[in-house]
Amino acid sequence: MLEVVLQVLSISAITTTIALFFCGIPICMQIRRQGAVGDISGVPFLMGFLGGSFWLRYGFLKMDYTMIIVNVVGVSFMASYCIFFLYYSLPKKTFSLQLTLVVSTVTGMVVWIALKPNIDYLGVICMTFNIMNFGAPLAGLGVVLKNREVSTLPLPMCVANFLVSSQWCLYGNLVADIYIIIPNGIGMFLAIVQLSLFIVLPIRENEKSPLEKLANWFTGRDQKEKDLEAASEPSSPQKVPNEEISSERFEKLMAETTESRRESIDFLGRPPSYKSRSSSVPDVSSVQSV
Template sequence: MGDFKSALATTASISTILQFLSGVLICRKIVRKGTCGDTSCFPFVAGFASCSLWLRYGCLIEDVSLIVVNCVGAFLQLSYVFIYLLYSPKKTTILRQLGAVTLVLFLTLAYVHYESDPHIARTRMGLICCSMTLLFFVAPFSVLTQVIRTKSSESLPFPLIVTTFVVSCQWFTYGVLLNDQFVQIPNAFGCILSALQLSLFVIYPKSNITKSEKWSTKDIPPRIL
C-alpha cells in the first residue's frame, strides 16, 4: 500500500503540473499578439492564491507531494500574472487583484502561524483550502447552463475537462489513502462535475471544430486539488 500511495502521489503531481502548464498556451498567444486584450487575469491570480494556501496546508500536514506540486503551481500562476501585467492595458486592475489576494494570504498565513493549537490550525486551514477549491469547481456551472440552453457542447474544452477528471480522481484516491477529508471532498466534487461535463459531449455532440476555436483563461482551472 505504501508503494501504491507513493506512485499515486507521483502521478497525481505530474498530472497536476501538466494541467498548470496549460496556461503557457494562453501566455504564448498573448506574447505573440503583444496584448492580452480584454481577457481576465483573475483566474491566474486566484490560482496563485489557491496554490499558496494548499502549499501551507501541505506544510502543516507534512505531505511532500502537496508541497512540491503547489510550489510549482504557485510559481507558474504568478509567472502568468506577471506576463499579463506586461501585456495588459488594465495593469491597475491586475495590481489591485494581486494586492487584495496578497493581503488575504498574509492575514490567513499569519493567523495559522500564530495559532497555538496545531490541530486547530490544520483544521481551519483545511476548511479554507477546501472551500476555495469547491468555489472554483462551481464556476463552470454557468457554462453548463449555456450548453444545455444551446444544446451544443462546443463551448466546453474537452481536453481540459478530461484532464480535470483524471487529476480529481487521482487526488481523491490520494485523499482516501491519507484519510484527509479536506483533500477528499473537493476532489470528489470535481470528479462528479467533470463526469457531468463529459456526459454533455454525448448528449449534445460537438459540430466539427474549426481552427478558429480559441482558448481563454476560463478554460484553465485555477486550483490545485
C-alpha cells in the same frame, strides 16, 4: 502493499497536476500575439495563486511532501502567469489592485498560521477555494445547454480535470484527509457531468451526437437513410470508362492513317486515268470521208 499504491498514486497525481499547470501557457502565447490581454480574464491565475498558496501552507502543516511538491510548482507557475498578465494589462490599475489583494490575503494567512496554527480552519478554507475553482466551469454549461452543442467546452481540459480530481480524491481516501476528499470528489462529479455532455450532445450544430450515432447503428437506421438518399438521387447516364474511350479512338485513328497512306501510295504508283494531249492519238474512225 498500501504504501506502494500510495507512492505510485502520489507520483501520478504530481505528474498530472503539474501537467495541468501548463494549460496557462497557450493563454499567455495568445496574449503575446495580440499584444494585450483583451477580453481574457486574469481571475483563474489569481485564484490559482491564492488556492495554491493556502494548500502549500496546509501541506507544510501536515508535512505532506506530495502536496508540498505540487503546490510549490503550482504557486510558481501561477505567480509567473500573474506577472505576465500584469505586464500586458491595459490599464494596469484593475489587475494591480486584484493582485495586491490576493498577495495581502496570502500574507495575512501566513502570519495567522504562524501565530495560531490550526489545521482544521486552514483545511476548510482550502476546501472552499478548491470547490470554487471546480465550480467555475459551471458558468459555461448554461451556454452549452442553451445551444445544445459542446463546441464551447474544451475536451482536453475536462479530461485533465477528471484525471486530477479523481486521483486526488483517491489520495485523500488513502491518507484519510476529509479536506482533500470533499473538494476533489465534487470536482470529479462535475468533470463526469461535463464529459457526459460530449456523449449526449453533438460537437457542432446540425450534427448527430455520439449517442445518437450509436443508437442509429444498432437499429440499422443509418443504412436505411443511406438507401433512401441513394434512391432519391437522379440516375445519371452510364459513362464509358476512359480506357475504353481511348482505345476506341486509337483504333479509329490508326485505321484512318492506314487508309490515307494507302491512297497516297496508289496515287504515286498509278497516275489517274486521263489522256494527255502530247501522247494522245486522234480517233479518226468516227470521221466520215468526204
